[in-house]
Amino acid sequence: MLEITRSWGGSRFEQTFKNLDDVLWKEAGCTTELDYTEQSSWMLFLKYLDDLEQERALKAELEGKPYKFIIDKEHQWSVWAAPKKADASLDHDKALTGDDLIEYVNGKLFPYLHGFKQRAEGPDTIEYKIGEIFGEIKNKFQSGYSLRDALELVDELHFQSQQEKHELSHLYEEKIKRMGNAGRNGGEYYTPRPLIRAIIQVVKPRIGERIYDGAVGSAGFLCEAHDYLIKGKLSTSQLNTLQTKTFYGKEKKSLAYVIAIMNMILHGIEAPNIIHTNTLSENLADVQDKDRYDVVLANPPFGGKERKEVQQNFPIRTGETAFLFLQHFIKMLKAGGRGGIVIKNTFLSNTDNASVSLRKLLLESCNLHTVLDCPGGTFQGAGVKTVVLFFEKGAPTRKVWFYRLDPGRNLGKTNPLNDADLAEFVELQTAFTDSPKSWSVDARIIDQTTFDLSVKNPNGGEEMTHRSPTEILEEIAALDAESAEVLESVKALL
Helix, strand or coil: CCHHHCCHHHCCCHHHHHHHHHHHHHCCCCCCHHHHHHHHHHHHHHHHHHHHHHHHHHHHHHCCCCCCCCCCHHHCHHHHCCCECCCCCECCCCCCCHHHHHHHHHHHHHHHHHCHHHHCCCCCCHHHHHHHHHHHCCCCCCCHHHHHHHHHHHCCCCCCCHHHHHHHHHHHHHHHHHHHHCCHHHHCCCCCHHHHHHHHHHHCCCCCCCEEECCCCCCHHHHHHHHHHCCCCCCHHHHHHHHHCCEEEEECCHHHHHHHHHHHHHCCCCCCEEEECCHHHCCHHHCCHHHCEEEEEECCCCCCECCHHHHCCCCCCCCEHHHHHHHHHHHHEEEEEEEEEEEEHHHHCCCCHHHHHHHHHHHHHEEEEEEEECCCCCCCCCCCCEEEEEEEECCCCCEEEEEECCCCCCCECCECCCHHHHHHHHHHHCCCCCECCEEEEEHHHCCCCCCCCCCCCCCCCCCCCCCCHHHHHHHHHHHHHHHHHHHHHHHHHC
């Protein structure tokens, strides 16, 4: 998000978001932060769509042209969710509530909206996105009275001006962040925004380039890249390029897909080019030049395991999801294309065949110019440490510049990474400057059998990182919870 939103306490929509969370918290069908975000998302999406249609209809009227609404009259927000009297107050006589409301939403509205997928002209249309979203998401409200309260709160939000969208996008990001901090599953969708911003400042995408994230999550990389590119005065042609031909993503999980679409819409992209698919199911041998991108920005999931038939799509076969994604990203880059990819730090030194082969591929087919070594706690709830790989495709690596990020404190939920922590990295990286935290390694001295890229700082030695007792206890608790989950699954099978 832009810097001016850092002190958003005075946002006029903030209280509405808090009230909406209160309603969701009391609703029996919503039990987690993931549910709160999911249920908020479909209501926000429909209110956004209604505001967009009203705006388009008014513009057409002023130009003396007819306007055909995307949503049929009976299913428009202003008819079922928020019918109004002449004085603009809610018409309680016409507003559905209780069981009637749940029956309508589950039995009529969602099936109608899902049907857009079949009726749409193509996957890059807003109609297709409507169909895709409402085929994936389910209404979890059980009480029609709670849903009525929630709808009336969402109706207070407006998407007409850029300032309104800007406020809403910041509040939505906060919601995604809370979801990410709430537990293991939520964390899959959240990469710290200061880290994303630093990656983008190093990769320096330009208008006219196609930017891709094949593990899009909540679309943090694409949204931040949009904010980076939209600064300054842009022509109508440049704005149109940003809208339609710049940002591309793929996401496997239904909830993340819906959140990504909503997040990008709030950042001003009306019909995001996000596809709901398993990226790794695509055979790399089928990738053609027209499929490739100028820039890849991503934090692929790690620790996952892919089935044998998925591994067949890759030259270097491995069950580790992140290693398959890295192969995919290298393949998806054009010659001269640039990447900024988060990966677990064991990738640099693992001795298994897949890791060695993948490092060899990276060093020989790309110029791996920068490795950012991130401290523990950078990612909330993740026990593994990470690095960020920065590379350009098409020429072999000659020299690698390493930077060890050390914010001088233990990172955690109450003390997260911030932009100031990464300022020195961004500044020193432009000239690959040596410092107590940074150094360069000539590719010729990298072992040609192991291609080991271990982070060993010749300037400051290998410091021991002492974790706080709280961090250790949190990790033990997370592992205990995971073990309990596995045991329950095993019991269910007996």
